[in-house]
Amino acid sequence: MPNIKLITENLADELIPAIERATSIYIMTSFVMASGVQILAPHLRKAAQYGTEIKVLGGDYLFVTQPDALRKLLQIDPRIEARLWRSRGASFHPKAYLLDFEENEGLLIVGSSNLSRSAFKLGIEWNLAMNAQAEPTTFQDALDKFMHNFHHEWTVPLNELTIAEYEKEYEIHKQRNPELERLVIELDELELHTSAPVAITEPIIEETITFLEPRPAQQLALEALAATVEEDYNKAMVVMATGLGKTYLAAFFAKSYKRVLFVAHREEILQQASASFHRVLPDRSVGLYNGQEKNVTADCVFASIYTLGMKKHRERFNSDAFDLIIVDEFHHAAARSYQSVLEYFQPEFMLGITATPDRMDGKDVYGLCDGNVAYQLHFLDAIQQQWLSPFRYFGVYDETDYSAIPWVGSGYDEEELLAAQLKDDMAEKIYQAWTQHKQTRTIGFCSSIRQANFLAQFFKGKGVKALALHSNTREMSRVQAIQGIQDLTLELIFTVDLFNEGVDIPSVDTLLFTRPTESLTVFTQQVGRGLRLHGGKSHCSIIDLIGNYRYADLKMSLFQIAEESTERNNKSAVPSTVASCEINLELRVINLLEELFRKRQPRKDNLKFSYFKLKSELGRRPTYLELHLHGHANSREYVQEFKSYLGFLHWAGELDEHEVEVYLQHQDWIREVEGTVMTKSYKMVVLAAMLERGPDHWADAITPEEVAPYFHRFYMEKDYRKKIDFSDAETKKLWDYDEAKVAKLIARMPMTKWSGSSKGLVSFEGGRFEFNIPNNIDSSELIYVWVEQICKYRLHWHFERKVNNTLFINTKGK
Numbered sequence: 001m002p003n004i005k006l007i008t009e010n011l012a013d014e015l016i017p018a019i020e021r022a023t024s025i026y027i028m029t030s031f032v033m034a035s036g037v038q039i040l041a042p043h044l045r046k047a048a049q050y051g052t053e054i055k056v057l058g059g060d061y062l063f064v065t066q067p068d069a070l071r072k073l074l075q076i077d078p079r080i081e082a083r084l085w086r087s088r089g090a091s092f093h094p095k096a097y098l099l100d101f102e103e104n105e106g107l108l109i110v111g112s113s114n115l116s117r118s119a120f121k122l123g124i125e126w127n128l129a130m131n132a133q134a135e136p137t138t139f140q141d142a143l144d145k146f147m148h149n150f151h152h153e154w155t156v157p158l159n160e161l162t163i164a165e166y167e168k169e170y171e172i173h174k175q176r177n178p179e180l181e182r183l184v185i186e187l188d189e190l191e192l193h194t195s196a197p198v199a200i201t202e203p204i205i206e207e208t209i210t211f212l213e214p215r216p217a218q219q220l221a222l223e224a225l226a227a228t229v230e231e232d233y234n235k236a237m238v239v240m241a242t243g244l245g246k247t248y249l250a251a252f253f254a255k256s257y258k259r260v261l262f263v264a265h266r267e268e269i270l271q272q273a274s275a276s277f278h279r280v281l282p283d284r285s286v287g288l289y290n291g292q293e294k295n296v297t298a299d300c301v302f303a304s305i306y307t308l309g310m311k312k313h314r315e316r317f318n319s320d321a322f323d324l325i326i327v328d329e330f331h332h333a334a335a336r337s338y339q340s341v342l343e344y345f346q347p348e349f350m351l352g353i354t355a356t357p358d359r360m361d362g363k364d365v366y367g368l369c370d371g372n373v374a375y376q377l378h379f380l381d382a383i384q385q386q387w388l389s390p391f392r393y394f395g396v397y398d399e400t401d402y403s404a405i406p407w408v409g410s411g412y413d414e415e416e417l418l419a420a421q422l423k424d425d426m427a428e429k430i431y432q433a434w435t436q437h438k439q440t441r442t443i444g445f446c447s448s449i450r451q452a453n454f455l456a457q458f459f460k461g462k463g464v465k466a467l468a469l470h471s472n473t474r475e476m477s478r479v480q481a482i483q484g485i486q487d488l489t490l491e492l493i494f495t496v497d498l499f500n501e502g503v504d505i506p507s508v509d510t511l512l513f514t515r516p517t518e519s520l521t522v523f524t525q526q527v528g529r530g531l532r533l534h535g536g537k538s539h540c541s542i543i544d545l546i547g548n549y550r551y552a553d554l555k556m557s558l559f560q561i562a563e564e565s566t567e568r569n570n571k572s573a574v575p576s577t578v579a580s581c582e583i584n585l586e587l588r589v590i591n592l593l594e595e596l597f598r599k600r601q602p603r604k605d606n607l608k609f610s611y612f613k614l615k616s617e618l619g620r621r622p623t624y625l626e627l628h629l630h631g632h633a634n635s636r637e638y639v640q641e642f643k644s645y646l647g648f649l650h651w652a653g654e655l656d657e658h659e660v661e662v663y664l665q666h667q668d669w670i671r672e673v674e675g676t677v678m679t680k681s682y683k684m685v686v687l688a689a690m691l692e693r694g695p696d697h698w699a700d701a702i703t704p705e706e707v708a709p710y711f712h713r714f715y716m717e718k719d720y721r722k723k724i725d726f727s728d729a730e731t732k733k734l735w736d737y738d739e740a741k742v743a744k745l746i747a748r749m750p751m752t753k754w755s756g757s758s759k760g761l762v763s764f765e766g767g768r769f770e771f772n773i774p775n776n777i778d779s780s781e782l783i784y785v786w787v788e789q790i791c792k793y794r795l796h797w798h799f800e801r802k803v804n805n806t807l808f809i810n811t812k813g814k
Contacts, residue, residue: 003134007127011113012039012120014129015097018107019043024053024100024310026146027115030093032058034069035117041076048077053311057150058115059085059092060166063173069115070163082158083150084166091472094149095119095127098142100312106132108142137292144291147306151265153497159619169408176415212280217377217387218249224375225253229349232719237352237369241379242528243388243504246353247273250326251280253351257324260284260300261317263308263341264328270302273328277302289313308341315344323348329355355528372720379524379531380561383578388531389509390578391540393559395585396433397592398547400426402516407550411518414448421451421514427458430514430545434492437543439509441485442492445526447515452494455514459492466492497522506532510541516549523555539581546589553596559583603641607633608652621654624793635797643667644674645793646786662779669773672761673790680725681798682750685714686769687791695784701770704743704751712742724802 007014019025019040025047048054056073058065065084073082085092097109111127113119132139149155156162214222221238228236240246247269254260254277262273267290274286277300287295290304296316307313325347327338342350352369382388400420406413420426434442446452449470456468467473467490469481476484484490486507494514511530517523530540546552560575574593577583585593610633614622617630624645628635635645642648647670649655650663663670676683689710691698715726716735726734734742747767755764761772773783 003131005129007109007111007129008125010121011109011125011127015109015120016040016043018097018099019047021101022047022052022099022107023102024098024312026055026096026098026100026143026150028057028094028096028098028146028149029113029115030059030061030095031064031114031116032056032066032069032073033114033116034066034072036115036120037069037072037076039117039120040115041072044080045076048079054080055146055150056080056082056115057085057146057155058082059087059094060169061085061087061092063170065166065170067163067167067170070158070166071160074158074160074163083155084158084162085149085152086154086156096142096146098139098146100132100143104133104136106139108132108139110142141291143310144304144306147309148265148304151306151309156617157619161616161619165616172408172413214249214252215245215387216385217244217382218252221249221375221377222252225351228372228374229256231723233372233374234348235350235352235369236372236374237354238374239354239376239378241377241382241388241531242355242525243506243532244377244382246355247276247328248280250328250351250353251277254300254324254326255281257348258299259322259324261322261325261345261347262300262302262328263305263325263338264302265305267304269328270304274300274302305338305341309338311340314341317345319344319346321345325350327352329353355525379528380559380578383531383580387533389533389537389540390580391527391531391542392437392582393542393544393577393584394433394437395544395546395583395589396429397586397588398429398545398549400547400549402547402549412447412516412549417516418448418450421447422454424458427455430455430512431459431462431464433543433545434510434512437510437541438512439541440488440491441505441508442510442512443485443505443508443526443529444492444494444512445515446494446496449496451514452496456494459494464492465490466494468494470496504532505529506534507537508532509534509537509539511543513542513544515545516547517551517555518549520551520555520558524558527558546585546592548592548596553593556593603637604651607637607641607648611648611652611654621649624789625796628793628797635793639674643671645790646670659782662782665774665779666783669761669771670786670790672758673787674794676754676757678794678798680749681721681795682711682725682746683754684791684795684798685711686746686750686754687787688714688795691784691788691791695781698784698787699771699773699780701768703767703769704746705739707746707769708739708742709737711746712737721799724799 005014020043025044044054054077058070058073070082070084073080095111095113097107099107101107107129109127109129112125113127119125130139217240221240225236225238238246238249240249250262250273260277262270262277264270264273270288270290274288277284278286281300284299285297286300286302287293287298288302289295290302290307294313294316295301301322322345325342325345327342327350350369379388383390402412402420405416405420434444444452444455446455449468449472452468452470456466459466465484467475467481467484469478473481481490481493482505485493485505492512508530511527513523513526527542530542556575559577559581561577574585574590575583610631611622611627614627614631618626622630624635627638627645638645638648642651644667646655646663647667650660655663673687678684686702686707689707690700690702692710693700712734715722715731722735725731731745734745747764751764751769755762755769763770763772
């Protein structure tokens with residue numbers, strides 16, 4: 001084949017031979033049709049069996065993609081990773097096929113062909129095929145752009161639950177647009193041409209830093225990290241509010257390590273971080289590893305997660321090539337794109353940094369750092385220390401009846417929400433609120449590109465220097481827009497999510513929220529955009545439209561002082577905040593919040609909603625520990641409300657007939673394992689030792705002497721376990737293993753105490769410890785799995801709580 005070739009028919013004849021020789025296959029099309037999947041399926045299946053990396057990204061744009069096609073895609077081979085782009089009404093129209101071969105060869109096909117039979121065999125199509133060696137930079141750029149899109153926050157993994165959710169929306173769209181559906185049926189693949197969004201990769205403007213000494217918050221974090229290293233942790237997370245210098249903190253911490261890998265998901269973050277590290281560590285070499293540059297020898301390598309997410313790029317480095325790995329915006333680290341990187345590399349220490357408070361959604365990454373949050377500082381605490389700007393919050397009543405707008409999947413129905421938002425009287429309400437409370441420079445957060453465009457035009461009509469900034473903006477670049485807001489040639493920028501992360505404009509002193517809050521994490525990130533200190537800035541004005549949308553009352557918790565949160569939760573929906581800040585709510589807003597607070601969804605329904613949301617994300621029933629780490633509700637509430645996680649599953653109809661029978665037969669004993677009081681972790685460690693024997697013998701009676709080796713090893717192999725539960729005057733003497741003395745402790749503490757408090761469900765007689773549970777061969781393996789899940793959860797939760805309590809006390813003490 002020539003280096004560049006025009007293909008106008010029978011694309012499959014070019015594509016299939018390339019699939020058969022590829023080591024990696026990446027497909028991204030706006031529409032996925034069952035006919036196209038059927039053509040490629042046998043060839044993709046064969047490639048997967050040979051170990052080829054395969055990723056497929058389809059889109060929901062205009063709801064042309066067929067749910068059955070997505071199901072057929074899933075059925076090809078479980079090793080194929082597929083995701084769906086949730087366009088939210090914005091254009092998603094790529095058609096690209098990337099095939100990576102050995103010896104730096106590859107093929108890029110871009111053009112008009114979706115994943116469909118007519119595009120592959122029947123229709124008139126125009127596609128350009130390019131050999132990688134002809135334009136290696138372009139080919140690599142395409143690979144990086146694909147990975148960026150594939151792991152974008154607007155994508156969801158394909159599984160039976162996410163497909164079912166999409167199918168509901170697909171059917172609704174069919175009913176609303178019968179003519180479109182008729183054409184899709186007739187043609188089997190409808191091509192709807194719109195312009196594709198243009199990616200923005202320009203670096204942002206960074207505030208000049210002229211000092212090389214740690215700020216107070218950074219110094220406290222460095223001290224906490226030093227203590228963590230001394231305690232033999234090899235992983236830690238630091239949670240610091242936006243504006244406190246997390247990147248510089250990482251650079252100061254990196255002084256103790258020779259080779260450093262810094263991983264991030266935005267190019268501008270990599271550029272900023274490399275510059276920051278160079279200022280702090282001028283004697284170290286720095287280099288980028290991304291689509292354009294491949295520096296493998298620098299002392300400090302700043303790598304795009306989308307590039308390292310590809311196997312061939314990870315393997316250019318030895319697994320132990322770096323002494324320190326730093327993961328920026330660590331709340332993303334639970335995503336699959338990060339998992340392959342974190343699993344491959346074996347550094348001396350791994351540090352995750354994030355601004356998202358763990359009291360919101362930070363639990364999802366807790367397990368990635370072995371439960372070790374070395375330091376955390378919420379933005380309210382930073383404001384109290386005068387390290388961030390105070391705020392004045394203005395809650396403005398939104399008359400929209402959100403209860404009449406359908407909730408589809410994880411958000412409000414796009415079209416019906418827009419119908420309520422794109423009205424002149426609504427825009428006038430926003431304009432009046434902004435005029436009353438604004439200062440000099442404003443970022444306005446919208447729910448969609450169409451809303452941003454509408455509001456920008458409305459405000460311009462009022463004489464305001466406003467701009468809608470998003471992926472389709474042609475009026476000016478992001479760099480120009482940021483410069484404009486800084487020099488006041490712009491007063492207001494309306495955006496959707498461009499400024500959620502990695503962008504700091506310290507001079508911004510007003511935030512305008514014109515969207516219903518659907519994510520507390522996103523709301524937290526957006527509030528952080530206005531809290532950076534800046535000369536002449538006394539405070540940040542936050543103007544927020546509050547209606548009867550979901551989570552309207554819950555987001556108030558973001559501004560609640562932690563010490564008073566428990567008392568407040570029982571009394572009022574209006575928060576008590578930091579003394580230097582203000583909460584100003586219109587009377588109708590107060591009345592609405594109090595009403596929502598009184599009518600808040602019953603706890604059982606909240607727990608059910610949280611569970612099914614996580615189940616949809618995972619594509620299966622979550623384990624108990626997964627529910628805790630990734631769920632949106634407090635996992636302890638499941639025990640409080642249902643006596644056990646399994647009790648909840650039974651109530652929610654999530655157990656099959658056999659599981660229900662086994663659960664009902666053993667529910668008293670399951671509740672005992674879930675609910676037995678633990679001041680130390682000893683009981684669960686004994687249980688873990690028993691589980692080590694496998695499903696056939698785990699419940700057999702056991703002696704303290706048999707438990708002793710596992711028990712001692714459990715505490716001695718992790719310093720934090722030893723420090724928390726094995727470091728009093730008695731147990732310190734047991735650090736040097738003495739089986740008789742360890743066995744004596746086990747007999748006296750967990751075995752005797754548990755048997756004495758279990759009402760006959762646990763016994764310890766004649767030196768033998770055992771559980772008094774029905775002996776049923778048909779249920780033994782299932783009980784084993786359930787008990788193992790409970791044990792893992794309770795151990796994790798115990799140490800997490802102890803670590804956080806210690807962290808809270810130490811932080812307050814300083």
